[in-house]
Amino acid sequence: MNVTGTYHFDHRIIINNSIFGEKEILMKVEIKYCPNCGSKNVKWVNPVMWSLWICYNCGYEGPIIIDDKDLADEIRKNYWKDNQKEE
Numbered sequence: 001m002n003v004t005g006t007y008h009f010d011h012r013i014i015i016n017n018s019i020f021g022e023k024e025i026l027m028k029v030e031i032k033y034c035p036n037c038g039s040k041n042v043k044w045v046n047p048v049m050w051s052l053w054i055c056y057n058c059g060y061e062g063p064i065i066i067d068d069k070d071l072a073d074e075i076r077k078n079y080w081k082d083n084q085k086e087e
Helices: 069-086
Strands: 003-007 012-017 021-026 042-044 053-055
Antiparallel strands (some): 003 012
């Protein structure tokens, strides 16, 4: 069976194959946020060490990660407010 696909930025995948024709699949992509600064610039660094995340904005390294946008927005607001006071 020959299958080809196209990925779109709005998390849709269009799959074409010779048997079923074209099908559209919607993907749910969960964005991860830093628990320290609320940034989306986080990466799961090593699949062998499944609990290690790194934030490339604030330098956070640890097992905890946030996937709630509202909570991340609140963390981000407080993080920048606290950092402005220190300057």
